[in-house]
Amino acid sequence: MKILVCMKQVPQKDAPLKLNEAASWIREDVSYEANEPDAFALEEALRQREKHKGEVVVITSGPARAQQVLREALAKGADRAIHLEDNAFVGFDAFNTAKAIAAAIKDEKFDLIFTGLQSDDYGYAQTGVILAELLGWPHATIIMQIEKTDSGIRVKRELEAGYFQFVDMPLPAVLTIQSGINKLRYATLIGIKQAKNKPIRKVALSEVQSAIGGNLQKIERLYVPQKTKKTEHIEGSPSEIAKKLVDKLRNELRVI
Amino acid sequence: MPDTVLVVVEQREGKLNRVSWETIAAGQAISAATGWMLEAAVVGGSVSALAGEVAVKKIAKVYAVESAKLEPYTPDAFGAALKQFITTRQPKLVLMPHTYQVRDFVPKLATALGRTVISDCIGFKDENGKLLFTRPMFQGKFAADVSFNSEAPWFATFQNGAFRGDKAEAGASAAPVESVKVDIAEGVVRNQPQEVFKEAKQAVDLTQAEIIVSVGRGIKEQKNIELAKQLAEALGGDLAASRPICDSGWLPMDRQIGSSGQTVAPKLYLALGISGAIQHIVGMKGSRAIIAVNKDSEAPIFEIADYAIVGNLFDIVPPLIEEVKKAKAGG
Numbered sequence: 352m353k354i355l356v357c358m359k360q361v362p363q364k365d366a367p368l369k370l371n372e373a374a375s376w377i378r379e380d381v382s383y384e385a386n387e388p389d390a391f392a393l394e395e396a397l398r399q400r401e402k403h404k405g406e407v408v409v410i411t412s413g414p415a416r417a418q419q420v421l422r423e424a425l426a427k428g429a430d431r432a433i434h435l436e437d438n439a440f441v442g443f444d445a446f447n448t449a450k451a452i453a454a455a456i457k458d459e460k461f462d463l464i465f466t467g468l469q470s471d472d473y474g475y476a477q478t479g480v481i482l483a484e485l486l487g488w489p490h491a492t493i494i495m496q497i498e499k500t501d502s503g504i505r506v507k508r509e510l511e512a513g514y515f516q517f518v519d520m521p522l523p524a525v526l527t528i529q530s531g532i533n534k535l536r537y538a539t540l541i542g543i544k545q546a547k548n549k550p551i552r553k554v555a556l557s558e559v560q561s562a563i564g565g566n567l568q569k570i571e572r573l574y575v576p577q578k579t580k581k582t583e584h585i586e587g588s589p590s591e592i593a594k595k596l597v598d599k600l601r602n603e604l605r606v607i
Numbered sequence: 608m609p610d611t612v613l614v615v616v617e618q619r620e621g622k623l624n625r626v627s628w629e630t631i632a633a634g635q636a637i638s639a640a641t642g643w644m645l646e647a648a649v650v651g652g653s654v655s656a657l658a659g660e661v662a663v664k665k666i667a668k669v670y671a672v673e674s675a676k677l678e679p680y681t682p683d684a685f686g687a688a689l690k691q692f693i694t695t696r697q698p699k700l701v702l703m704p705h706t707y708q709v710r711d712f713v714p715k716l717a718t719a720l721g722r723t724v725i726s727d728c729i730g731f732k733d734e735n736g737k738l739l740f741t742r743p744m745f746q747g748k749f750a751a752d753v754s755f756n757s758e759a760p761w762f763a764t765f766q767n768g769a770f771r772g773d774k775a776e777a778g779a780s781a782a783p784v785e786s787v788k789v790d791i792a793e794g795v796v797r798n799q800p801q802e803v804f805k806e807a808k809q810a811v812d813l814t815q816a817e818i819i820v821s822v823g824r825g826i827k828e829q830k831n832i833e834l835a836k837q838l839a840e841a842l843g844g845d846l847a848a849s850r851p852i853c854d855s856g857w858l859p860m861d862r863q864i865g866s867s868g869q870t871v872a873p874k875l876y877l878a879l880g881i882s883g884a885i886q887h888i889v890g891m892k893g894s895r896a897i898i899a900v901n902k903d904s905e906a907p908i909f910e911i912a913d914y915a916i917v918g919n920l921f922d923i924v925p926p927l928i929e930e931v932k933k934a935k936a937g938g
Contacts, residue, residue: 365882367905368748377745445714446723472745474885475726480682480714489797490682492711493867508800509867511707513860515806519799529867531854567723567757571739576750576910584915592916593926596898597934599914604896606818606842606875607934 352405352499354396355459357452357466357478358389358424360417364471374572376441385420388467392528394535395497396465397428403499406430408459412440412451418551425546426538432549437556444566445473449481454562455554461523463504468493468527476527483525490525491518495532610643613698613760614666615689617706618649618657619680619803626704628772631664633731633765634702635776640733643699646670648787650688652678658784665778668785670696676791682712683796688789690719698760700738705764707866717762724762725753727885729769742766746884747907767870767889811845811861818844818875821864821891822852825880825901825920829857834924835879841931844875849887865890879920883908900924 362368366381385393396407409424411417412435421432435451443451464486466479476492483490495515496507503521509529510516538546585595601607614634616627631647638645648670649658658671672692676684693701693716703709705727717724725740732739732752739752740763755761813819820839826832832846839846846862853863864871865887872893879900881887884907891897892911899912900920909915916923 362745364746365903368745370749377749444723446718449718474742474744474746475724476710477714477724477726480711481718484686484715484718490715491798493707509707510803511866512869513805513863513867514803516803517801519801521797531850565756567755568725569754569756571752571754573744573749573751576743576747578910580911580913582909582912582915584917589918589922590926590930592918592923593930596914596916596927597930600842600875600931601934604875607931 352399352403352463353459353461354399354405354407355456355461355464356389356393356396356407356409356424356429357464357482358393358409358411358420359386359467359470359472360384360411360413360420361386361470361472370573370575374574375570376573383416383419385423386467386470386472388469388471388528388530390467390535391530391532392465392467393424393427393429394533395528396463397536398533399463399497405462408433408461410452410455411435412443412448414438414441421551422546423538425549425551426543427536428542430549432551433554434551435554435556435559439556442566443563444568445475445477445481446567447563449478449485450563451559452478452482453485454559463523464488464525466525466527468529479525479527486525488523488525489520490527491520492527493529494526495529497526608697610641610699611696612638612641612643612645612700612702613693613696614645614647614702616647616649616661617704617708618651618654621657623649623657623660624704624706625772626706626767627661628775629768629770630702630704630765631661631666632770632772632775635665636770637700637702637731637738640731641738646696646698648672648692650677650685655784655786659781662782662784663777664782665776666782669782671784671786672789673786674789674791676796677789679800680708681796681798681800682715683798684791685712686715686719687791687795689716691789692787693720693760700759700761700763703762703764705766709764713762713764720760722760722762723755723757724764725755726764727766728763729766743885746882747888747910748905767866768892806860813845813847813862813864813869813871816845816871816873818842818877819847819864819871819873819891819894820844820877820879821847821849821881822858822879823849823881823887824851825882826852827880829855831921832857834921834928838877838924838928838931841928841935842875842877844877847871849881849884878908878912879924881908882906883910
């Protein structure tokens with residue numbers, strides 16, 4: 352099975368974020384990490400390769416710093432990487448990102464393409480589905496399990512409120528992977544060493560320029576959300592807090 | 608043709624998804640702000656009865672978009688059907704609820720039309736005739752106002768709870784219902800879905816709980832859940848958790864609160880070590896009172912908390928359990 356995993360570099364989960372001067376984006380001086388759903392997608396690809404043999408290729412689009420995500424993926428066991436490298440990719444909408452990826456892989460022949468179900472920064476949950484449509488491939492989203500069948504694959508799709516559904520699909524296909532599908536592995540020291548010799552193909556913006564267009568949507572401004580809730584802070588020592596809280600529970604909320 | 612807002616409601620197995628009323632309310636609000644006409648569509652095998660249910664709301668018209676190939680749901684069928692319908696009707700704006708099913712097909716539909724979707728919106732603004740859609744970013748730490756930079760049709764999906772379904776205005780009389788048969792050629796539908804099923808036997812229905820004590824990653828280890836369990840017992844409430852706790856198997860899946868789990872609105876929701884990621888918040892923001900304990904003062908959970916305790920839950924919960932027990936014993 353030849354599997355492509357699309358990964359995104361996003362600010363670290365608990366990194367303190369500040370808006371830039373123009374309030375058009377965040378300040379870039381933060382720590383970054385691989386988008387967690389994408390890490391689950393990579394893990395799933397590695398497990399499928401362990402079961403069925405094949406190749407796992409990782410791709411990301413972003414500035415030079417995004418290479419870190421690829422290096423970590425290679426250290427975990429991916430075979431090679433593709434880096435659509437340019438600062439401009441940070442501002443691309445999902446449609447353009449998908450177009451750039453499709454252009455970068457046009458000479459490859461993948462059986463499966465995985466993305467995480469959504470990114471922790473934008474949270475759009477679109478890139479994988481758009482990519483499937485651009486490639487003309489079937490797709491399924493929020494996937495919790497993948498099994499190979501004679502006619503393709505059988506996936507377990509997660510629905511709301513604890514419901515699930517199995518879906519039979521032909522290959523090639525695009526799947527967006529849900530967090531918690533598996534347990535993430537750590538890169539081993541040997542893996543990190545081997546990663547140094549694995550190829551990272553750089554793709555410049557100019558190489559995919561003809562495939563993309565202007566963004567079809569625009570972030571006019573970013574801001575700290577206006578709080579509509581009045582929040583009361585309860586302070587003091589733990590025992591003081593406990594007493595104050597019980598007082599609220601009894602007299603204000605009336606649950607005791 | 609006048610500019611139209613088209614709300615595509617959601618149904619499964621002959622029942623409307625309740626969140627559809629929220630999208631109708633959103634459509635009515637945008638229609639009022641812009642003067643555009645409001646229409647709705649129900650998509651499925653045989654949905655004229657459901658279209659009739661939607662028609663009692665204040666809407667100009669409801670379409671029953673039908674084909675046998677639309678049952679059961681597949682993204683290929685829904686994409687093809689709505690592409691046909693939208694190409695004919697040419698709405699200016701298409702609204703849908705941000706459900707798992709909508710996420711599965713609306714980016715495909717928009718792409719097939721060469722258009723874009725602003726997804727997971729929590730509101731809209733009309734700034735001098737320019738329509739902006741507000742959505743959370745960075746797990747709720749910031750909000751973004753987003754505009755369309757393309758031709759119509761525009762697509763937007765609204766987050767669960769962004770509008771109130773009970774605010775969807777009723778019409779003076781039932782709106783006309785029009786049946787639209789769509790053609791889906793052989794070979795278009797590539798996925799073969801099986802029956803929908805529930806995995807965990809629903810041992811506990813958290814939607815009925817009056818008090819919920821919920822744990823997130825801040826609980827650090829499985830054995831620490833015992834502390835939260837004791838607090839829940841002292842309060843006479845139920846134990847729940849955010850997704851990562853259930854994914855790790857520390858609590859069963861039927862304890863999960865959030866977009867993949869249960870949506871609750873108890874009298875009291877006590878969030879311990881929960882950061883407040885969007886996927887969790889949508890499942891509990893309707894709670895009457897929210898108390899959050901987290902050592903990160905910037906945690907997004909504090910945006911929606913009525914009472915905030917910035918501190919270490921392991922320091923705070925033990926004395927809290929004692930005080931609750933004392934109070935209940937008549938102290």
